[in-house]
Amino acid sequence: MAFSQDELKQQVAQAAVQYVKSGIIGVGTGSTANYFIDELAKVKNKIDGAVASSEATAQRLRKHGIEVFDLNAIDGMDIYVDGADEITEHMHMLKGGGGALTREKIVAANAKDFICICDETKYVPVLGKFPLPVEVLPMAKSYVARQLVKLGGQPQLRDFTTDNGNIILDVHGLNIANPIEMEANINQIVGVVTNGLFAARPANILLLATNDGVKTIKK
Helix, strand or coil, rough: CCCCCCHHHHHHHHHCCCCCCCCCEEEEECHHHHHHHHHHHHHHHHHCCCEEECCCHHHHHHHCCCCCCCHHHHEEEEEEEECCEEEEECEECCCCCCCCCCHHHHHHCCCCCCCCCEEEEEEEEEEEECCCCEECCCHHHHHHHHHHCCCCCCCEEEECCCCCCCEEEECCCEECCHHHHHHHHCCCCCCCCECEEECCCCEEEEEEECCCCCEEEEE
16 A cells, blocks of 8 residues: 655654653654654653744744744754755765754754654665755855856756745755765855855664655664
8 A cells, every 4th residue: 555745754753753762852854854752742751842943943842832942042952853855875865855954953963863754755876966055155156156167067946945044945856975075065165154064974764654654764
């Protein structure tokens, strides 16, 4: 029996809740993360609260009565749970389709373990079919776009403003054979806040929803 994408997201969100023990949980942004928040609400008595990677996530957490902590007020957290637009067997991810990549990267950096939750359509051999989001300071838009073209990409301005007040360039056509190197190269472009490659700090655990159940892959 084939499950719908929403059913797969719900299954993987339920699997991720098994990793919730206590303390403060880092929570990502997007449709799969939203399913996780809804499941987290069922066990909210186990935790002290959460750190949100976006304003939208913070609102959803609060709606469920889960306290949202400022990241600067805590020392770190055991787990960060988030989806991905693409992920490889090396646990390198491409993220940012929802536009929250910078805050996602910051919250993930503060967690001991990054648990990626997604369905099997996101599991790919090489990153880059999904356009790579790059968060950019508005005044640097044209300069950064020219540098991204030099790297072999075709940047397109997204009609979107991030929670940080910046713009996003979605870069099409990149061959991301070495995601760690590409992540560093793009981040060195003046005016770039960060990009959607999560390779220098990959996922530790991948919970992959398939029609045969949720598979657990560990780094």
